[in-house]
Amino acid sequence: GAVVSQHPSWVICKSGTSVKIECRSLDFQATTMFWYRQFPKQSLMLMATSNEGSKATYEQGVEKDKFLINHASLTLSTLTVTSAHPEDSSFYICSTYGGDLDYGYTFGSGTRLTVV
């Protein structure tokens, strides 16, 4: 089935620094990538939708200047958390459509970000 590789799986950074999270689709093209955020013991909240070669669409309340999304190729989408603060600590997960509903929506393994 379709696989999305997400890296890093966890990262600890200092306040004020930036962190980049990568999601790569393996063996298929990901035209659209969805980025979610999950707080402890809560559901996944969609942050933004990126389409290859165009600007990302952000959900209401998500700061686009803080969460920079780049989808420069059909196999790679990145989320950069800029000037990170402790409140940005969370579990970030990417997802894309695996090609057909036999695969459904494939999720990356997630990145646990801790800002200290």
Add this chain to the structure above:
Amino acid sequence: GDSVTQMEGPVTLSEEAFLTINCTYTATGYPSLFWYVQYPGEGLQLLLKATKADDKGSNKGFEATYRKETTSFHLEKGSVQVSDSAVYFCALSGGTSYDKVIFGPGTSLSVIP
């Protein structure tokens, strides 16, 4: 807008007990319905899906039937195991590459020996 509601957890069951996690949805059109499972410290895995009314999704002993008349997609398993302990998310989507997935709040399940 579209939304998904799940029964609140956490749910604690003894091994071999019967499991039901209720899920209802609100959507325009005819969404595809999913159950995802998240094991501790991991990402999400698709557990099962149904793409149209009366479809039954099944996997690993879990089942759910797409009920359009009651807008429900309840998850069931006849005999749970300790290894089923996880968080379960009911979700819906339009079913195309451009449609986002909308998740329910999740239900935490703990199965004790």
